Amino acid sequence: MMIEDISCDGVNIPLYIWHRKYESIPTNIVFQTAKELDSFVLRLAYLCRRHVSIAQPMLDASLPDGSRINLTFSDEVTRKGSTFSIRKFNRDPMTIIDLINYKTISAEMAAYFWYAIENRVSILVSGGIAAGKTTTLNCMSMFIKPDLKIVSIEDTPELNLPHQNWIPAVTRTHFGLGTDSSDITLFDLLQSSLRQRPDYIIVGEVRGSEAYTLFQAISTGHLGMSTIHGESVDAVVYRLESEPMNIPRTLIAGIDIITIQKKVVSRGQSCRKMISTTEIVGLDPRSKEILTNEVYKWNTETDSFDFTGRSYLVEKISAKNGIPLEEANKEIKKRKIMLESMAKKNIRNYEEVSDIVRRYYENPEVVYRELKEIE
Structure with a gap:
């Protein structure tokens, strides 16, 4: 899917699309009267089974195909008239192979995440606006073992997982004036999810009291994944500690990996890169500083991802599983070879990738030989 966003900024202004390669492009479509645009926005709200009016002129919702939409009605809050912005839902979800082919991450990094997630880690995917955080979160989630129970919590449904034992939960805002319905927030859904005994809790984005x-929950043994806005590990920690989240460092240290993803210009092209992958090693008992270890770093000069030489997390996993570190590294290398083979042959379909991951958990040697043979 090359077109990511469609937006209208008001009357007599061309609709704009955001193209993955060419970025912002004006179209030849223009709403020439306020009545025409207002009518279209009301129709969009109706398709979402929601209501927008002079009394309630703003709306965040989802279209029937899953696309996210933001609306404003008339000139109550937007002076140029009604507006809409549609973030298109990809019917064919991106997979980890797409991220490798787009050079957002390397095959070695993907293998590292696969091994880490198999061994039950908690991850924060962070970055700026439109950095592809949710897409990366969804791709990583495919590595969760099929038998584990997952509860995902989002404002608007974007995650698409292959797991049967998955409960996708979505927030709800009240339907309008004079109704008895109430808001159901991320916080409400998260509290409810803890009573469902999930192995993994996936929150689309953390930004408040939730x-x-x-x-x-992570500190008591649950596993968590989420996205957060922040363009460095320090910025993420600062944001977590600040209002309205107010998370103490003792709890922040429960996260295993923080990734930083950015939209950058590399070799003349706009693209997304995971510029840093950092492990949270622990908390210094004296200084109370969070101890970190950067495992992978994007090299701007070579457009490659450099391994910094040591993974405390892989060392911890190998010690926990009672296996030599060399064996753990060998396993990661095997998965790297498999992922490279899949990328080379463009085995990137959502169902194909999830099936390979599932079968590898059941019979790793057979699947490894299959993929090695098609190199």
């Missing part, structure tokens, strides 16, 4: 509940 973050404290998620980090408490």
